[in-house]
Amino acid sequence: MDRIRNARHFASRLQRWLDGISAVIQEPTLRQQMKTIKVGDQQLDLFAHDVSTSTPPAVRPTAPPAPPVEAKPVIPLAPPAPVIPPARPILPSPPRTADGPPLRQLQLGSHLVEFALRRSTRRSIGFMIDDNGLRVTAPKRVTLAEIDNAIRAKQGWIVSKLLERGERKVQRQQRPPVAWVDGAVLPYLGGDITLRLHQAPRHRASFQRETNELHVWVTPAGTEQQLKEKVKAWFQHEARQLFEARLDLYADRLGVRYDSLSLSSAGTRWGSCTIERKIRLNWRLIHFSLPLIDYVVAHELSHLLEMNHSPRFWATVESIYPDYDGAKQALRKRSQELPVLFN
Numbered sequence: 001m002d003r004i005r006n007a008r009h010f011a012s013r014l015q016r017w018l019d020g021i022s023a024v025i026q027e028p029t030l031r032q033q034m035k036t037i038k039v040g041d042q043q044l045d046l047f048a049h050d051v052s053t054s055t056p057p058a059v060r061p062t063a064p065p066a067p068p069v070e071a072k073p074v075i076p077l078a079p080p081a082p083v084i085p086p087a088r089p090i091l092p093s094p095p096r097t098a099d100g101p102p103l104r105q106l107q108l109g110s111h112l113v114e115f116a117l118r119r120s121t122r123r124s125i126g127f128m129i130d131d132n133g134l135r136v137t138a139p140k141r142v143t144l145a146e147i148d149n150a151i152r153a154k155q156g157w158i159v160s161k162l163l164e165r166g167e168r169k170v171q172r173q174q175r176p177p178v179a180w181v182d183g184a185v186l187p188y189l190g191g192d193i194t195l196r197l198h199q200a201p202r203h204r205a206s207f208q209r210e211t212n213e214l215h216v217w218v219t220p221a222g223t224e225q226q227l228k229e230k231v232k233a234w235f236q237h238e239a240r241q242l243f244e245a246r247l248d249l250y251a252d253r254l255g256v257r258y259d260s261l262s263l264s265s266a267g268t269r270w271g272s273c274t275i276e277r278k279i280r281l282n283w284r285l286i287h288f289s290l291p292l293i294d295y296v297v298a299h300e301l302s303h304l305l306e307m308n309h310s311p312r313f314w315a316t317v318e319s320i321y322p323d324y325d326g327a328k329q330a331l332r333k334r335s336q337e338l339p340v341l342f343n
Contacts, residue, residue: 091162092133108155129161131267177340190289205234239286253320256304273303295327
């Protein structure tokens, strides 16, 4: 009986020992370590069949690797464009001469105005503005301070006119010059004429009014400058003949007499009249239509009666040229449209 009891006792202890061994072997880590063993080149699988009653986890298919994300190129941001302030308009200034008096300067608002001062026997201060800027004529007895004050009193008109002249000058410089070739188009009396070039032993020019063609003969060795001078001489000849005829016509209408006529080459100053009854007309007026030429003629002849631009002066102009205001505006507009012919 004792042996039977001892056997039963030993059997229970053996069973508990075996259960402990089984629990240890079923630990995942240990089972994984003991599952495959390599002996040389042979592989020995232990516990190929799991003796445990637990269901092994399902093997999930490995997801394909995600395609690499293409890195976008880093585009550097451009620096902000610098803020460029608008260019201040350039006011025309009288030309400086080596033997002439220095120009005077006067600050008018935000503009520094340079002007030429000339003394004369006139009784009041006069202002003249053209493409060469402001010219002031004053009596000898007037002080410099009084001249500056007179300019300040009219600074609105002076600055606006100088700005207008400066803009016109820039526009003229930006227009392409005429190409001096056969078939070039030239402005004449408000219309166009065609330049026809020929070779000859000497230079000469002839205008055919039936076809509106200016024929110019040049030597084989002639230069473009010589061609320009020949065309300019023809324009000036035409201008003098026409101006003399129109001056005589309007002088009779106004009942005045002028002493002499001379041609000028000013930028856009179309005419002038002196107290000596001498009239100067810009030969470039020959490019404009006859009504515009007549306006300038009537304007300068009216100065023989009124040496100013007072209401009485404009009334005088109106008496022989009623639409003077329309002509004045048209002349300003047309002068901006002329092509560049001569420097």
